[in-house]
Amino acid sequence: MSLAVTDLCVARGGVPVLTGISFDLAAGQVLILRGPNGSGKTTLLRTLAGLQPPLSGQIEGAEDQIAYAAHSDGLKSMLSVDENLTFWAQVFGRKDIDAAIEAFRLGELRRRLAGTLSAGQKRRLGLARLLVTGRPIWMLDEPTVSLDVDAVAMFARAVRAHLAQGGAALIATHIDLGLDDAQVLDVGPFRASPEDLAGASDEAFL
Amino acid sequence: MKALLARDLALALRAGGGFGLGLAFFLIVTVLVPLSVGPQSELLARIAPGLLWLGALLACLLSLDRLLALDWEDGTLDLLATSPLPLEAALSVKALAHWITTGLPLVLAAPVLGVLLNLPAPGFFWLVISLLLGTPALSVIGSFGAALTVGVKRGGLLMSLLVLPLYVPTLIFGAEVARRGAVGMETQTPLLMLAGITLGVIAIMPFASAAALRVNLR
Amino acid sequence: MPDLGKYADAVLSSYAASLVLLSLLVAITLYQGRKARRALEAVERKGNDRG
C-alpha cells in the first residue's frame, strides 16, 4: 500500500488551483496539508479521493484504498449511532463496528439517534466511520472542527493506531495534532499562477 | 447494496421520512377529481383508469426530490461515491427503495381509489397490473431527473419540467392498458410495450443517472 | 393579393403569426449578440489598459 502522486494539477470550477504537486505516502506515514482557506486543500483531497478528475498528473495507488471524510459526515439524524456505523461498515463490505465505537468512546451513545448528538459527538461519529471502512489511506478535511481538546487527543490516538497497523493518512488541518513524525506539505508554493491555464476549461477562451 | 436498501427503507419509515405523503397526495387528487368534473358515474367510470394513472404518476413525481437531495446535503453521496459500491448500483438501489416506499403503496391503494371513481369491474385487475409494471419505470426515470438536478438549489420545479416529458411513453402505455382493460379490450400490445419500457429503463437508465451524478459531484 | 376565399383568416393569421415569431427570434438573437459583443469589448479594453 502506498500512494504516489506525480506532478498533479487540480482545478476548481474549471480553473487550476494547485499545480506540480508530487509526493509519496507509504504505509505508516502521515502527511499534513497546510495552507490558507481557499488554497485548494479540499480540491486536492477530493481529486485524490476520485471525486473529480485531475487536470493533469498521475495518482497511483488510490483506487479503492481511500476513506474520505469531509466537512459533512454523511450521518442520518434519524438513525442511531450503531445503525449509522453499521451501514457504512456494510457498504464497505465489513461487519465489525466495535473497534470504532471503542476508539471514539461512543459506547454510551450507541442507541442514541445521531440527530440528538452534539456537534462534537457527531464529528466523533463521523471519524469513527473511517475505522469501519477498513480502508488503508485516510483522507481527512479539517477533521478536528468542533472537537474539544480531549476529543482531538482521542482522534490523534486513533490516527497513530491506524498508522501502527500499516495505514496512512493525509490530513488537511490548521491545528497541531501532536503527531510526532508527521510530514508537512504547505500547498502555498504550489498555487497555480493566474496565467497558467493549461487544460482548464477557460483556456480555450483566453 | 442490501445495507443501502435497508437504510433507505428505514429512513423513509421513520419520522420525517415522508412515507405516505405520496399516498395521501394520490388520495386527495382522486377525491378532488369528482368535485371538479361532476359526480356523474358514467363519466367517472370512463376517465377513472387514466386519472388513477395520472394521480399515481404525480404522486411519484412529488416524492422524487427526496430521492437524492437529502443524501446530497449531508455528504452521503460523496462518501458513497468513494465506496466500493458503484454509483450505478447505488442509484438502482435508491430507485428501488423509492419504488417500495412510494410506487408499491400507490399500486395497492389504486383499487380502493378505483372504487371512489366508479372504475368498471374488469378494470381493477388491469389497473393494478399496469401500475405494478409501470411504477418501477417512473421511479428509475425519476432518479435520473433527481441526479440531473441534485446540485440545483430548489430544483424541484426544474426536475418536474425535466422528468414529466420523460414520463410520456410510460404514461401512455400504462394508462392504455388500464383503459383497455376497463372496457374489456385486448391489452396485450400495450402491456408488452409497457413491460419493454420498464425493463429497458431499468437496464440502461442507472448509467445515465450515475453519469449525471458524477458530473454533479465534481 | 390573391383571393384566399373563405380560408383567408386562417392563411393570413398563419403567415402573420409565423413571421412575428421569426422576427422576434431574430430580434432577440441580434439584441443578445450586440450586448455580448459590447460586454466583451469593455472587458477586453479594460484588460489592455492595464497591461
Next chain:
Amino acid sequence: MSVTEPKTQPKRPSGFWSYANPVKFLALSERILPTLWWLSVICLAVGLIWGFFFTPDDFRQGSTVKIIYLHVPSALMAINAWFMMLVASLIWIVRRHHVSALAAKAAAPVGVVMTLIALVTGAIWGQPMWGTWWAWDPRLTSFLILFLFYLGYIALWEAIEDPDTAADLTSVLCLVGSVFAVLSRYAVNFWNQGLHQGASLSLDKEENVADVFYFPLLVAIAGFVLLFLALVLYRTGTEIRLRRTRALLAREARL
C-alpha cells in the same frame, strides 16, 4: 518545486476540427454570416412570396394549402434542430470541444421557435379542416411533447452556473431525451389509433404534392435551413463571447 516546466505548444488540430477553437470559429462565422443572412432572407422571401401569391388553391384544402410553406419547413427544422443538438452534445461528450456544447445551447431556442411555428400553423390549419383548433393528432401531439423537451433542456442550461457542468448535464439530458422523444413518437402513434381514425387530411403531403406546390416549398425549406444556420452560427458566437467575458473576468479576479 512549484515551477512548471515550459510546455511544448500542443499540436493544433487541423482541418475540420480546427474550427472547434473558439477564436477560429468566431473568425469563420464573421466571414460567412453576412452571406448566410442574405441568402436566407432571399430564399425565404422567394419561397414564401411564390407560395403565397403565385400558387393555385388545392381543390380540397382551398387556400389553406398555402400554410404548408410555413408549416412543413418549420416542422422539419424543429426536428433537425434537436438532431443537431444531439450531434453537438455527442461531440462535446466525446471530444470536449467547447464550441460544440455552446452550439447545442445556441440551437435550442431556435428549435423552440420552429416547434412553436409548426404548432401554431398546424392549429390554425386544423381549425377549418377539422373544425377545431386543437386535435390530438399524433403528429401535433408529438410536436407538443418535443416542445416540452426543448423547454426542459433550456431550463437545465439556465439553472446551472458552472458552464462545463451545465454542458455535461444538458448533453446527457439531450441523449436520454432523444431516446424518449422517439419512444414518445411511437407511443403517441399507438395511443391515438385506439381512439379514433387518423385525420382524413394529412398536413404533410410532401410525397404526393403536385409540382406547383413542391418547388416553392423546396425554396421555403432552403430558406428555413439557411435561417437556422445563420441564427445558430450567430448565437454560438454570442455564447462564445459571453463565455470569453466570463473567463476574462475570472482571470482578472484571480490576478
